[in-house]
Amino acid sequence: DTEVTQTPKHLVMGMTNKKSLKCEQHMGHRAMYWYKQKAKKPPELMFVYSYEKLSINESVPSRFSPECPNSSLLNLHLHALQPEDSALYLCASSPLVGDTQYFGPGTRLTVL
Amino acid sequence: QKEVEQNSGPLSVPEGAIASLNCTYSDRGSQSFFWYRQYSGKSPELIMSIYSNGDKEDGRFTAQLNKASQYVSLLIRDSQPSDSATYLCAVNGGYKAAGNKLTFGGGTRVLVKP
Numbered sequence: 108d109t110e111v112t113q114t115p116k117h118l119v120m121g122m123t124n125k126k127s128l129k130c131e132q133h134m135g136h137r138a139m140y141w142y143k144q145k146a147k148k149p150p151e152l153m154f155v156y157s158y159e160k161l162s163i164n165e166s167v168p169s170r171f172s173p174e175c176p177n178s179s180l181l182n183l184h185l186h187a188l189q190p191e192d193s194a195l196y197l198c199a200s201s202p203l204v205g206d207t208q209y210f211g212p213g214t215r216l217t218v219l
Numbered sequence: 220q221k222e223v224e225q226n227s228g229p230l231s232v233p234e235g236a237i238a239s240l241n242c243t244y245s246d247r248g249s250q251s252f253f254w255y256r257q258y259s260g261k262s263p264e265l266i267m268s269i270y271s272n273g274d275k276e277d278g279r280f281t282a283q284l285n286k287a288s289q290y291v292s293l294l295i296r297d298s299q300p301s302d303s304a305t306y307l308c309a310v311n312g313g314y315k316a317a318g319n320k321l322t323f324g325g326g327t328r329v330l331v332k333p
Binding site for chain 1: 255260261262311320324
């Protein structure tokens, strides 16, 4: 089973709202990733967690705050977002950093 | 020069024909190579991974890697309308890829016409 799940599927939020995206995998993978994808562009890496510790932050604005509560869960906390943050947010996991990555279905985020 | 380059397409292919997709990369130390398929509005789905020079076949898909030429390709045989999607080439493990980050090409849009 190579399933990564993400909730919610769609999210609409105002610029003053606080919301969270959730990602879960039960494959025993120890690396988890957040990507942002705009229309007609490839995924853009935001964060990498390895063994529940943040290993890469791609200079993402502080209005995006990742959290890895345990080896199966990854959250992305959102606060004071801008309309240009509207995008498809993808979670991925891999056995270890550098291994084949498997993507979840994504959360389509719209910021009004 | 972009780190991973693909022709953006669209690559128009008649049903039943072979679709040939190309990808070049700049980091000579790259070790792992992946092809993902992405339907419009959906997430990337892994099709193939390849690590050694030569060909790797999986069903109707064949990946080809030539590290000397820094080139990886994907052939789709007997193309079907359901193969119409954007195909992303991704490269990992290069000298410049600090932390083993996956670097994506811009994607090639494939359109299979019945």
